Amino acid sequence: MLALLFLAMVRLEITPERFAAGLLRLGTYVRQMLPPDSEGRFWFFVEALVQTLGIAFAGTLTAAILAAPVSFLAARNIVPNIFAHFAVRRGLDVIRSVDALIWALIWINVVGLGPFAGVLAIICVDFGGLGKLFSEAIEATDARAGEGVISTGGNQLHRIRFALIPQVLPVMASQVLYFFESNVRSATIIGIVGAGGVGQYLAEMVRMLDLQPLGILVFMILVTVAVIDLISSRIRLAIIGRPPRS
Template structure:
């Protein structure tokens, strides 16, 4: 068994290292002061936000008792004889999420190539497309739902349009980043064999990025199932309309049943889409 070196020997080694590499052991007081200033600013901002929002631990503790009462009122979950209606509304929510995600992906796919630096060399065109995607992505899906409700009226069509608009900006950005980071060797091979720029995109870039894009679309569909529930609360169709109505009249047992239906649906979609995403990425790796 090897014995550790004596403390005096270790001290001598450290001293030798200090002499050999003085920069590594030099204390950077400006960096330390900057770290302390950033930590103090963060604490100050947190305190200001808590005071501005009237944060109170007492209110939280008092609210926990009320939350317990609501939880007891939700037991046992019951459909109240409305299970067919709830099931139809859940199917409507899934249809909103599917149609909105599919529309956004189809629109974002060609735009992503215009936003990719390795496809569009013109910096002004590239900048304009990127900033346009940023503007669309900066508007939340709930705001899009309120806009489309006023344009096309209440119902699931407005919900699908809202998800399509919100996801168009996000998917366009993610797709363009996937195109920019794709392996260029296939495209260079197509160009070396006499292919045109369109051939380089079609046979070089698209096959390389398609598994990644498919994985991202599946994840967005899973996420949009929850988003479709939320926008239903403002009148964009789906199971969210039942949720807001039942919460308003305190039919909490039916609310609990709807929540369980949503949880089961999201869990099932997560399991299926997770397998599909792993298959796509695994196939790309092979």
């Protein structure tokens, strides 16, 4: 593995000299960002940041709603037919194998520039990812609970409703919260290609070397992501029944 790493660095022309020079230039950029100054655009940044959060929230929640029923079709203990199970799993793999940035470029050409394309891009990526994770959570449930429901006269729908769903619902909710955290960062990136949010400001200021407003926008993003991570982590721990870390 180390030999392959060395070969990759040689082929990609990654040298200590270039890395050191890059660090020096990065330090110059950071110094030029200080002190951060919005130059009268603070509330435009806030509006764009709220739009980014809206893209992440709408995309994540819609993808979870769509992925939940499909995940039952992808679970072996729900659909024993190997061909149906295989087809659904591979379909989810194909959808999630395309990065959100690529989906954003595709949807921009379909629906035009703006946050709608960003929401659709996140839906596509998360539908595949959440569908796979949900199905794995369903397969990991304790089969004895379902056997108990069947033994008392219940049918397969009763087994899913009263044995499987109570076991997987906390796991699903925890995974959706984690994806929302990640999508706040993804929504920032896909905005660079015109899918709404703060990404368009980031791309413009980097191109124009408008670094002091860039500094305050980066700071706003870091604070927002940190707050969301803190809140969602506590909610996730509460859902799965573990006390939050102090």
